[in-house]
Amino acid sequence: MEIETDQIDTAIAERLKALRGRRSLTLDELSNRSGVSRAMISRIERGEASPTAQLLSRLCAALDVTLSTFFASERDEKGPLARRAEQPIWRDPETGYERRAVSPPQTASRIDLVEVELPADARVTYPPETGKAGMSQHVWLFSGVLEMTVANVTYRLAPGDCLYMSISEGHVFHNTGDAAAHYAVVLDRGRN
Template sequence: MMDDASRNFDRSIGDRVRSLRARRGLTLTELAQRSGVSRAMISRIERADASPTAALLARICEALGETLSAFFADEDVPASALSRRAGQRLWRDPHTGYLRRSISPAGMGSRVDVVEVEFPPGARVAFPPRGESKVMTQHVWLFEGELQMTVGEMLHRLLPGDCLFMDLGDAFEFHNPGKTAARYAVILDQGH
C-alpha cells in the first residue's frame, strides 16, 4: 500500500501535469499525441492513480515544453539566485529507484538546468529518440561509481571525473553496471 507522502507527491505531479496541460490549451488526446504516452496513462497520472517513470515523465514534460527541473520547481517560491540544498526538490523514479535533485535556482530564466542524480546499482533507464529535443544538449558528469551511457549506437563507459556531452534528440540509455550507486550531475542546455 502506498504511504501518504508518496500519494501526496503523486497527487502534486498529477496536479502539475493537469495545470500545465490546461495552460497550454491541450486536451488529453493532444498531449498523448505530442508525447507518445497513452491518453489513459496521462489520465491516470493526473488522477494520481499512477506514478510516472523518469522516461515517461520526461516525454510528457517535453511535450508540454518543460524540462524536468522546471516541472518540479515550486511556483510558489519567489525567484532567487541562490538554491539552498535543504530547499532543492527531490523526486524518486518509482521504476528504477533513482533519486533526482533539482539543483538550479528556480525562476532565473536560464536555459541551463543542473540536476544531481543518485543511480542505484544495476539500474537502467532508456529514453527513445525525440526530434523535438534536437535543440537540447546535456553533459553527464560522473562523481562516484560507474555509468554506462549508450547514445545512439555508441556505448560510453564513464568513471569518476568523466564527462559525456550528448544531444537529447538521439535515443540514449543510462545503466549502472556497478555494485554501488553512481552519483552524477546532468547539466542540461534547453537551447532556446
C-alpha cells in the same frame, strides 16, 4: 526536500494538469504527442499513478518543458539561491533513480543542474526528443560506474569522466556496477 510519495504524486498530478491546460491540450492530444496512453495520463492527473522517469520524460517532451521546469513549482520563489534543504527530490518508482533539482527555480538561466543517484543495475532509457534541437547536456560522474548509450554508441564512464550529448538523440543511463552511481547532469536548454 524529500517529499513523501503521496505528496509528490499530488504535485505531479497538479503540475501535469496545469501544463496541459495552459497549452489547451485535451487528454487525447497529449496522448498523441507523447505516446502515453490517455488512461495513464488521466490516472497520473488524478494522483492514482506514479510516472516512471521514461514516461515523465515523454510527457515533458510533448509539453515542451524540461524535467527541471516540470518540477519547478510556479509558487517557487524566483531568486539566485537554491538551498540544499529546499531542492526538490523525485524518485522514479520503477528504478529507484533519484533526481534532485539543484538549480534555483524560475531564473532566466538556460542551464539546469541536476544531481542524480542511480541504483546498482538500474537502467533509464530516454527516447530521442526531436523537438529539443539545440538542447544539450553534460553528464559528470562523481562515483560508481555508468554506461551511457547515445545514438547507438556506448561509453563507459568512471568517476571524474564527463560526457556531452544532444538531447535530440536517444540515450540510456545504465549503472553496471555494484553500488549506486552518483552524477550531475548539466542541461543547456539552448536559446531562451
